[in-house]
Structures are given as C-alpha cells and as structure tokens.
Amino acid sequence: MFPFSALKKTAEAPEVTQIPAKTNEPHPLDAMTGGAFSAQTSGERTAKVRDWLAGGPSAEQMQAVFKELSGKDKGAAKLLREKLDEIKRSRTQESIAQEWADKAQALLAVAKLNIADALAWQRDAAKAGAPLSKEPLATLKGQLGDRVKVIEDLQHRVQVQREAAVLLAQRIEVLSTKSWRDAQAVVDPLHADVDHWQAQATSLLNDANWPSVEAKFPPLLDASRAQLLVVWDAFKSALALAAAAAADAAAPLPPVPVWADELRVARGVPIEAPAKPKKPQVDPEIKAKAVSAVRDALTKVEQEVAEGHGKASAGAAAALRNALKEFGKIIDDKLENQAHAALAAAGELEGWQRWRADQLREELVAKAEGLLKRPEGQAMGGRKLQESLRALRDQWKQTDQGGVPNHALWKRFDDACNEAHKVVEVWLEKVKAESAEHRAQRLALIEEVNAWAAANPVALDDDWKGFNRILHQFGDRWRDGGHVGEKAFAELQPLWKAAINAAAAPLEAMQKRSLTVRQAMIEEAKVLGAAPELRIDAVKALQHRWQAEAHVVPMERRQEQKLWDAFRKPIDDAFNRKTAEREKADAALGERDRMVLDAAKALEAANAGGDAQAIRSAMNALEAALRGQAQAQAAVQAAAETDESKVAAAPVESVPSATETAGASQTTDTVDEGAAAAVSDEAAAPLEPKAAPKAAPKPVVAVRGDDRPGMKKTEPAPMGRGGKFGDRKEGGRDGARDASRGPRDAKFAGRPDDRGPRRDGRDGAGPWQEAPRLGDTAFRAQRDALEHAQFALRKLAAQAHGEALTHLLGAWEHRDAAQVPSAQELGNRVTAATRSAWTKALAQAPAGDASTALLRLEMAAETPTPAEHLSARRMLQLQLLTKRNDPAPAQTWGQDAATVLASSFDAGVARRLQNVLKVLLKP
Numbered sequence: 001m002f003p004f005s006a007l008k009k010t011a012e013a014p015e016v017t018q019i020p021a022k023t024n025e026p027h028p029l030d031a032m033t034g035g036a037f038s039a040q041t042s043g044e045r046t047a048k049v050r051d052w053l054a055g056g057p058s059a060e061q062m063q064a065v066f067k068e069l070s071g072k073d074k075g076a077a078k079l080l081r082e083k084l085d086e087i088k089r090s091r092t093q094e095s096i097a098q099e100w101a102d103k104a105q106a107l108l109a110v111a112k113l114n115i116a117d118a119l120a121w122q123r124d125a126a127k128a129g130a131p132l133s134k135e136p137l138a139t140l141k142g143q144l145g146d147r148v149k150v151i152e153d154l155q156h157r158v159q160v161q162r163e164a165a166v167l168l169a170q171r172i173e174v175l176s177t178k179s180w181r182d183a184q185a186v187v188d189p190l191h192a193d194v195d196h197w198q199a200q201a202t203s204l205l206n207d208a209n210w211p212s213v214e215a216k217f218p219p220l221l222d223a224s225r226a227q228l229l230v231v232w233d234a235f236k237s238a239l240a241l242a243a244a245a246a247a248d249a250a251a252p253l254p255p256v257p258v259w260a261d262e263l264r265v266a267r268g269v270p271i272e273a274p275a276k277p278k279k280p281q282v283d284p285e286i287k288a289k290a291v292s293a294v295r296d297a298l299t300k301v302e303q304e305v306a307e308g309h310g311k312a313s314a315g316a317a318a319a320l321r322n323a324l325k326e327f328g329k330i331i332d333d334k335l336e337n338q339a340h341a342a343l344a345a346a347g348e349l350e351g352w353q354r355w356r357a358d359q360l361r362e363e364l365v366a367k368a369e370g371l372l373k374r375p376e377g378q379a380m381g382g383r384k385l386q387e388s389l390r391a392l393r394d395q396w397k398q399t400d401q402g403g404v405p406n407h408a409l410w411k412r413f414d415d416a417c418n419e420a421h422k423v424v425e426v427w428l429e430k431v432k433a434e435s436a437e438h439r440a441q442r443l444a445l446i447e448e449v450n451a452w453a454a455a456n457p458v459a460l461d462d463d464w465k466g467f468n469r470i471l472h473q474f475g476d477r478w479r480d481g482g483h484v485g486e487k488a489f490a491e492l493q494p495l496w497k498a499a500i501n502a503a504a505a506p507l508e509a510m511q512k513r514s515l516t517v518r519q520a521m522i523e524e525a526k527v528l529g530a531a532p533e534l535r536i537d538a539v540k541a542l543q544h545r546w547q548a549e550a551h552v553v554p555m556e557r558r559q560e561q562k563l564w565d566a567f568r569k570p571i572d573d574a575f576n577r578k579t580a581e582r583e584k585a586d587a588a589l590g591e592r593d594r595m596v597l598d599a600a601k602a603l604e605a606a607n608a609g610g611d612a613q614a615i616r617s618a619m620n621a622l623e624a625a626l627r628g629q630a631q632a633q634a635a636v637q638a639a640a641e642t643d644e645s646k647v648a649a650a651p652v653e654s655v656p657s658a659t660e661t662a663g664a665s666q667t668t669d670t671v672d673e674g675a676a677a678a679v680s681d682e683a684a685a686p687l688e689p690k691a692a693p694k695a696a697p698k699p700v701v702a703v704r705g706d707d708r709p710g711m712k713k714t715e716p717a718p719m720g721r722g723g724k725f726g727d728r729k730e731g732g733r734d735g736a737r738d739a740s741r742g743p744r745d746a747k748f749a750g751r752p753d754d755r756g757p758r759r760d761g762r763d764g765a766g767p768w769q770e771a772p773r774l775g776d777t778a779f780r781a782q783r784d785a786l787e788h789a790q791f792a793l794r795k796l797a798a799q800a801h802g803e804a805l806t807h808l809l810g811a812w813e814h815r816d817a818a819q820v821p822s823a824q825e826l827g828n829r830v831t832a833a834t835r836s837a838w839t840k841a842l843a844q845a846p847a848g849d850a851s852t853a854l855l856r857l858e859m860a861a862e863t864p865t866p867a868e869h870l871s872a873r874r875m876l877q878l879q880l881l882t883k884r885n886d887p888a889p890a891q892t893w894g895q896d897a898a899t900v901l902a903s904s905f906d907a908g909v910a911r912r913l914q915n916v917l918k919v920l921l922k923p
Contacts, residue, residue, distance in 0.1 A: 119411060808820060815846070823835050842902075
C-alpha cells in the first residue's frame with residue numbers, strides 16, 4: 001500500500017527546511033597578495049598586485065597568482081607576466097653567462113693561450129647575447145684582455161730585442177774599422193750592454209706567458225742571441241790577439257785587417273795590399289744563367305722596394321739571398337754589390353713599413369672610435385655610417401697587406417666598428433620595413449591602375465585632358481612611392497609598365513588620330529601660305545580648327561610644340577611677306593610721314609616742358625601736318641614763286657588781278673598734297689577769268705554739334721541726303737546723281753581722317769581721297785603724342801585748379817580780396833558775378849553763421865558730411881522738401897560759398913569748403 005492516497009487532497013505538505021545562502025569565502029591567495037582578488041575594480045587590483053610584486057615574492061608564488069588572475073583580470077595579470085618573463089630572461093642570461101664564464105676560465109687556465117681564441121671568445125659571447133658588462137663575465141673579459149696585452153707586449157719586446165741585437169752587432173762592426181785601442185777603451189761598456197741584452201732575453205724566456213707567444217717569435221730571439229754571441233766572441237778574441245801582438249812583436253796579428261795594419265805600422269813592417277783571390281774560371285753558359293737568375297731576383301727586389309710593398313719585398317729579398325748563396329761565386333763583383341745594396345734597402349723598407357703600418361692603423365682606430373663621438377648636429381645617417389665602416393675596413397685590409405699585423409690595434413678597431421654597426425643595423429631594419437611598406441603601396445597602386453583602366457576604356461564626356469591628367473597623377477604617385485630594393489624594383493617595374501600602358505592605350509589611339517589630323521592641317525597651312533593672296537578668313541578658320549583639336553586631344557609638350565611650329569611657320573612667312581610689302585609701300589610715302597613725325601616729336605617736347613600754351617600750339621601743328629596743310633602751304637609758296645617769275649616774263653595784259661590772286665591763295669587753307677599740286681598746275685597754266693564771288697553766307701543761329709569721335713562739337717554736322725526715300729533722278733541707278741544732293745563724298749569734306757584715302761580706290765574731291773595713308777611708325781607716334789598731350793593738359797588743369805583753390809582759401813584766411821584768383825583761373829564754372837560776390841564777402845569784416853551754407857554746398861557737390869553734422873544735414877534736407885519753390889543748392893552754390901567766405905576762418909570749415917569746391921569748380 002502506498003503511504004499517500006491520491007484521493008487525500010487536503011494532506012498537509014511536509015515542511016521545507018530553508019538552507020542559508022552561501023557566503024562569499026575569501027580567495028586562498030587573497031591574503032598573500034594583499035587583497036588583490038577581493039578588490040572591486042581593475043585599477044585597485046592592479047595597484048595591489050604592483051605593491052605585492054614590490055615585496056619580492058618567489059617565482060612559484062607569482063606563477064600561482066598569475067594562473068588564477070589571468071582568467072579574471074588580464075590587465076593585472078600583465079604585470080605578473082612581464083615579471084615572470086624578466087625572471088626567465090635573467091635565468092637564461094645567467095645560464096649563458098655561466099657557460100661563457102666556464103669557457104673564459106678554461107682559456108685562462110691554459111698555459112699556452114692563443115690570442116685568436118681569446119678574441120674569438122669575446123666576439124662569440126657578444127653574438128650569443130651573454131651579458132659581458134655584468135659579473136663574472138666583465139672580470140673574465142678584463143683578465144683575458146690583460147693576458148692578451150701581456151702576450152702582445154712579449155712579442156713586441158722580442159722584436160725590440162732583435163733590433164737591439166742588430167744595433168750591438170753594428171757597433172762591434174764599426175769598432176773593427178777603427179783603432180784597436182779605441183775598441184779596447186769601450187770594451188767594458190760594450191760588455192755591460194751585451195750582458196744586459198742577455199739578461200733581458202733570459203727574462204723573456206722565463207716569463208709565464210712565454211709559451212703563449214706566436215711560434216715565429218722564439219726562433220727570432222734565439223737567432224738574435226746566437227748571432228750576437230758569435231760576433232761578441234769573435235770581437236773579444238780579436239781584441240785579445242791585438243793586445244798580445246802589441247806587447248810581443250813575435251805574436252800573431254789579429255784577423256781584423258785594420259788592426260793588423262796598425263800593428264804592422266807599429267812594428268815597422270810595410271803594408272801590402274792583400275791579394276784578392278781570383279774567381280775560378282766558369283763555363284760562359286753557366287755564368288750567363290747565374291747572372292740572369294741573380295739579375296731577375298735583383299730586379300724584382302728593386303721593383304717591390306720602389307713600390308713600397310713590405311711583404312712582397314721581404315719575399316723577393318729572400319729569393320735574392322738564395323740566388324746569391326747559389327751563384328755568389330760565379331757572378332762579378334759589380335752585380336754582387338748591387339744585390340747587397342738592394343737587400344739593405346729591402347731591410348730598411350721592412351722596418352719602415354712596419355712603423356708606417358702601425359701609424360696608419362692608429363689613424364684608422366681613431367676614425368672608427370670617432371664615428372659615434374660626433375656632436376649631436378653632425379651625427380651620421382645610417383647609409384653614410386655604413387659606407388664609412390666599409391671604407392675603414394677596406395683600408396685596414398690594405399694596411400695589413402703591407403705590414404705585420406697588430407692584434408691590439410685590431411681589437412680596438414673591431415670593437416669600435418662593431419659598436420658603430422649597431423646604429424647601421426637599426427637603420428637597416430628601418431629601411432627594410434619601409435621597403436616592405438613601399439612595395440605594398442606600389443602593388444596597391446598597380447592594382448588601382450588596372451581597375452581604373454578596366455572602368456575607363458574611353459574618356460568620360462570626351463575629356464581627354466582630364467584622362468591624361470589622371471595618368472600623370474598615377475605616374476607622380478609611382479615616382480613618389482618611396483625607395484625599394486633593386487631586386488624588388490626589377491620585379492615591380494614590368495608590372496607597372498604593363499598596367500600604365502594598358503590604361504594609356506585609349507589616349508594613345510586618340511593621339512595617333514590627332515597627329516594625322518594635325519599633319520593634314522599643316523599641309524593646308526602650307527597651301528594657304530604659298531597662295532599669292534593671303535586669305536585672312538581661311539587662316540583664322542584653320543587656326544580655330546587647330547586650337548579646337550589641341551583642346552580636345554592633349555599630346556606630349558615637346559611633340560605638340562614641334563607640330564605647332566610646323567603649322568605656324570608657313571602662315572608667319574606669308575604675314576612677313578605682307579609686312580615687308582607694306583613697309584616697302586610705307587617707305588614710298590616718307591615725306592608726309594617725316595613731317596608728322598617731326599610734329600609728333602615737337603608735341604612730345606612740349607609735353608615734357610609742361611607749358612599748356614606750347615602744348616596746344618604743338619597739337620595744332622600736328623593736326624595741320626595730319627591734314628596735309630603744311631605740304632599744301634609749301635606747294636602754294638612754290639607755286640607763288642613760279643607765278644612771280646612767269647608774270648615778270650609775260651605781257652602786261654596777262655597778269656591776273658590782285659583779287660584773283662588772293663582768291664587763289666585762300667583756297668589753300670583746306671587742301672592737302674593733292675590740292676597743293678593742283679594749285680601749282682593752275683599757276684603754271686594760262687589764267688582764265690574767274691567767276692563772280694559768292695555772297696557771304698548768313699550767320700548760323702543754331703547748329704547741331706558733331707559728337708562723332710575725332711570731330712569738334714563746336715562745328716555743325718554735315719547734312720545728310722536730301723529728299724525722301726525713293727526720290728531718284730530720271731537716270732535711275734546708273735544715271736547722274738541729283739545736283740541738289742551734291743557729290744557722294746561731299747559729306748566727308750571736313751572729316752579729319754589721318755590715315756589716308758578710301759580703301760576702295762575711288763576718286764573724289766576733298767582731302768578724304770587725296771591725303772596719303774600714314775605709315776605705322778608715324779601713325780603710332782602721332783597717336784601717342786596726342787594721348788600724352790591730352791593727359792598733360794588734364795594734369796596741368798588739375799594743378800591749376802588746385803592752386804586756385806589754395807589761393808582762394810588763403811585769401812579767406814587773411815581776409816585779402818586781392819588774393820582771390822581771376823575768373824580765368826577759377827574756371828568757366830565761376831561767373832563774374834559770383835567772383836565779385838566772393839571778393840565783396842572777403843572785403844568786409846567776418847560776420848554770420850556759415851553752417852547752413854556749408855551744408856547746402858555739400859549737398860550741391862554730393863560730398864560726405866562729417867559725422868557730427870549729419871543730423872543737421874538731414875534736418876536741412878527735410879526743410880528743403882517743404883520749400884518746393886526755392887532754388888536747389890546746386891543752383892545757389894555761388895551765393896552759399898560767398899556766405900561761407902563772409903564768415904570767420906576756421907581750419908575744419910576750410911577743409912570742408914575745399915572738398916566741396918574741388919567738385920563744383922571742376923571744368
């Protein structure tokens with residue numbers, strides 16, 4: 001049976017025991033880290049971790065905290081990770097340092113230390129990343145360096161001992177050439193020097209580092225010792241024999257020739273020249289071979305010595321010594337002496353070469369050490385520093401080829417170069433990164449050009465100039481793309497050329513078509529230029545076509561300039577021919593041009609003088625020259641002289657009357673060259689009776705002024721055609737013209753055209769047809785002279801106007817009516833009544849207020865009023881609007897000026913009055 005029945009719905013539910021919520025327990029590592037895990041924010045957690053790390057926890061503790069904290073807060077865990085990495089690096093460096101320390105100690109423990117191994121230890125340790133500046137490697141590095149210096153010093157002392165032995169032997173040999181008594185006097189000091197040399201050599205052999213010197217130095221020291229002892233023993237025995245021979249005449253003589261001769265002289269025995277042993281007879285072929293071998297070796301030694309090659313000269317000297325050993329008894333004395341002299345020179349060169357090589361090495365070391373000691377503003381760049389290092393190393397190699405190596409200097413030089421090369425390495429890394437970036441940019445540019453070429457097979461809106469501009473922009477971006485290596489550039493350049501050529505293909509096709517069109521236009525220009533008559537309209541149309549084609553399709557500047565020059569040349573030649581023809585025609589009309597030029601020069605001189613009357617007179621003279629009056633007057637004078645001569649010879653009844661002669665002379669005032677010629681012809685021809693003079697014309701009451709350019713407004717305008725439209729003579733179009741209308745060209749009778757006759761070549765009366773055309777030079781000269789004259793007159797008028805105003809204001813200031821300028825000086829705007837009113841105002845005592853009158857003057861001249869009087873001017877304007885019948889200020893400005901002049905003088909009012917009168921008195 002089930003304990004609970006399904007029918008028992010009202011059964012009480014069992015009581016549920018409530019479990020209390022689990023409280024946040026502290027992290028096990030929270031106490032150790034000072035509350036880093038219970039911190040509420042990341043900043044607090046990071047600060048607590050930093051404080052905990054400052055206490056120096058162990059690596060195991062840091063590892064445990066990092067493992068727990070890395071999943072909760074990466075920012076705080078970053079401090080732990082960096083600290084753990086630092087510990088790891090330090091442990092790695094410690095292991096590396098211990099490894100290289102063991103190697104250094106092993107080298108120091110060896111009795112025979114190789115200098116190359118010690119130098120290699122330092123180089124390899126630096127490459128491996130060993131901390132050479134920290135202990136114990138710093139101490140071991142110093143110990144190895146000291147031991148290397150000691151070994152190098154031993155080797156240097158061996159060389160010094162060798163040289164000292166040679167010097168002692170030379171001293172002994174020199175004593176053998178002097179008296180034996182001199183040698184006996186210095187034998188004790190010499191013996192002390194030899195003993196000292198022996199002691200030094202022994203100390204070298206007893207040095208603890210002697211086994212570590214190079215293998216070539218011990219034999220050198222032994223050879224020097226043996227040679228010195230042999231020479232010293234021979235010297236002592238010879239000196240003992242000499243002393244015994246000097247004491248006993250029967251004793252044998254010493255083997256030294258100088259001493260033996262000296263003893264023979266002391267004994268009274270004559271000195272006989274020692275017989276030189278003759279060399280045995282040798283086969284000529286063998287002797288020739290021996291001489292050839294020795295001479296070849298001698299030539300080689302002399303050549304190497306002359307060029308200064310130390311190592312090469314030493315080898316050649318050794319070869320020459322071997323040749324002398326083998327063939328010395330066969331060759332002659334002269335060749336043998338030459339060989340010995342060459343060997344001596346080679347020995348000197350070897351010593352000098354060693355000394356000079358060390359000097360050069362020290363200079364190179366100083367240069368290498370000075371690469372990084374430059375001032376801050378003179379520091380070398382990466383590339384220049386790299387080139388300097390390469391050059392210094394090459395120079396060191398060349399120096400080593402000419403002398404014995406110096407390991408101490410090489411170590412200093414190599415250290416300085418390696419230190420400077422660190423800067424080069426940084427620069428190389430930077431260059432490498434920039435090169436990679438530039439390569440990526442160039443590849444992106446190539447892709448961009450390919451995409452643009454695919455999207456633009458033709459120019460948008462036929463804008464080929466824009467198309468070409470975009471291509472040039474691509475090219476500029478490629479050139480400015482930065483530096484890449486030669487290998488990368490060789491890889492990218494073909495890709496770029498293919499892309500840019502594909503993009504420029506549509507433009508090149510258009511340029512090819514445009515080139516064909518332009519060549520055709522050039523041929524057309526040649527045809528137009530070669531035509532007998534130049535068609536200006538055709539030339540202009542062709543030039544417009546060329547310009548249109550040039551604007552549409554751009555081409556390379558140089559090619560376009562060549563095409564344009566070829567197109568322009570035939571047209572320029574045609575215009576030059578036309579200009580030459582025009583100049584030839586102008587040269588034929590030089591008489592009138594010369595007179596116009598003279599008149600223009602006179603007018604320019606008058607302009608420079610600044611005299612208005614002279615300028616006007618010169619202008620009238622120029623106008624007369626332009627109208628041909630001067631030529632006509634000259635012709636009339638010539639005709640009058642001819643008439644007088646003819647009248648004197650003719651009968652009395654043929655002499656014309658005075659009235660006729662005067663009438664003839666009056667006609668010359670309005671004619672030009674052609675009219676003057678006609679008068680001359682009439683004077684020469686028989687005189688005919690003249691018609692009765694016409695009645696005087698009625699005075700003109702009113703005329704219409706001629707306002708055309710170049711005409712005088714004071715003269716009436718010529719009458720137009722008479723009659724109405726459609727009125728014609730019976731003769732129709734081809735019949736005679738109506739006599740009442742006058743000739744067709746009558747309306748041009750007074751026209752001052754200074755350029756000459758009509759272009760259509762039709763004949764007619766009046767100066768319009770008869771005056772010849774001016775040349776370009778004369779026309780420009782008279783035009784410029786007239787313009788300058790008008791400007792000078794305006795300038796003089798302005799100056800006179802300003803002076804008149806100054807005098808008027810001065811008269812007001814001094815209340816002197818006599819200083820008032822005349823009416824002519826004041827101008828045509830001032831009437832006599834106005835001037836008299838001004839004079840009367842100045843003659844009286846100052847009285848009245850001129851403020852209203854001054855405002856009316858400013859209104860009349862429309863000049864600005866000072867700001868402090870603007871309200872008064874507006875009020876006055878409102879008052880004038882209410883007085884419609886009163887005269888306006890522009891009509892009463894003369895009286896208003898008199899009112900101002902009648903008042904007392906004030907500087908501010910004077911300035912306002914001057915500004916007003918500048919406008920109102922302006923002609």
